[in-house]
Amino acid sequence: MAGTSFVDYVRIHCKSGNGGAGSTHMRREKYIPKGGPDGGDGGRGGHIIVRGNEQMWTLLHLKYQKHHKAGHGGHGSGxxxxxxxxxxxxxxxxVGTIVRDGETKEIMYEISEHGQEEIVMPGGRGGLGNDHFKSSTNQTPRYAQPGEPFQEGWIILELKVLADVGLVGFPNAGKSTLLSVVSAAKPEIADYPFTTLKPNLGMVSYRDNQSFVMADIPGIIEGAHEGKGLGLRFLRHIERNSLLLFMVPADSDDIHKEYKVLLNELKLYNPELLDKERLLAITKSDMLDEELKAxxxxxxxxxxxxxxxxVAQMNIVELKDLIWKHLNK
Structure with missing residues (x-):
């Protein structure tokens, strides 16, 4: 899913349908020259509906399809x-897509289940036919309601990646390298910040033909909860990971402090993230001897x-064991 095939953010324009007009028809049959009103109601305009699909993993199909238009309701008749x-x-x-209002950016819905349907742009209601307006004092109303007009506007769709393990760390902590070693994923790897600009998913094989999904998510920086760096585009992906693997390089000035900064960014973004299981991997540890580790x-x-x-394949199997143990607590 690396590169352009993974799209986690799109802005699309939606336009619902007009409601059909009610009919002003008068019943006219043989021997019943004055049968009174029998105008039917107009049909409802088409809705724009967002529906969850567990077979989909990206918003790529919507990247180049920006405009969505529903059908108009038909007019009533005799x-x-x-x-x-x-x-x-x-x-x-x-599943895991957030729907936001394109203007206010407020969350309208979160699609959390397969088959979940939410109307994001309702169609106009059909107008009532003249049959609804007859009364003892007005037995032949010659008017009916027009249909309600369509609604249109922009909505934003944001995808939160679902994985068993989410890799949390500053840029250059070694997240992409780990994913490339333990899975068949091929994320871009280079020695500069923000090499990873979009989440990468990898299927990690484990013992006895078992497996789990690991997500390499763009690196966090201090102030990410305020939108700095890749900011909120990164943090929302953390919400749908079962376990968080914090990664801090061994050559960090203060591993404990770096971990606390990362944890604080998650807390400021969403305090519920602190309820997730957490592990710590000290990366690039092939440079350490046992005395220094102790x-x-x-x-x-x-x-x-x-x-x-x-790089040195050091303790990779043991890391998988640790992750599997905590995933299956």
Whole structure:
């Protein structure tokens, strides 16, 4: 899913359908020259509906399809016939998609289940036919309601990646390198910040033909909860990971402090993220001897931790064991 095939943010224009007009028809049959009103109601205009689809993993299909237009409702007719309903338009999205108002940016819906349907742009209601307006004092009303007009506007769709393990760390912490080693994913890797600009997913094989999904998510920086760096575009992906693997390089000036900065950014974005299971991997540890590791362990955070090196394949199997153990608590 690396590169342009993974799209997690789109802005699309939606236009619902007009409601059909009610009919002003008067019943006229042989031997019944003054049968009274029998105008039917207009049909409802088509809705724009967002629907969850668990078979989809990206918003790529909407990247180049910016405009979505529903059908208009049909007009009512004689013999109390209701006009045809306008054709609804369904926009299929992956489970975990947030729907925002394009103007206010407020969250309208969160699609959290397969098959969940939410109307994002309702069609206009059909107008009532003249049959509804007859009374003892007005037995032949020659008027009916027009249909309600369409609605249109922009909406924003944001995808939150679903994975068993989310990699959390500053840029250049070694997240992409780890993913490339433990899975078949091929994220871009280079020695500069923000090499990863979009989430990468990798299927990690484990013992006895078992597996779990790992997400390499763009690196966090201090102030990310305010939108700095890749900011909110990064943080929303953390919400749908079962377990968070914090990654701090062994050559960091202060591993504990770096971990606390990362944790604080998650807390400021969404305090509920602190309820997730957390592990710590100290990366690039092939440069450390046992004495230095023992000294560093005195000041590590109080969560399960492991020293690893993706390049040297050091403790990678043990890391998988640790992750699997906590995923299956």
């Amino acid at each position: 013999q109390l016939k209701t006009g045809a309903q306008g054709e609804d338009v369904y926009i299929e999205v992956p 000294e560093m362990e005195q000041d590590l955070p109080g969560i399960p931790h492991i020293f690893i090196s993706s």
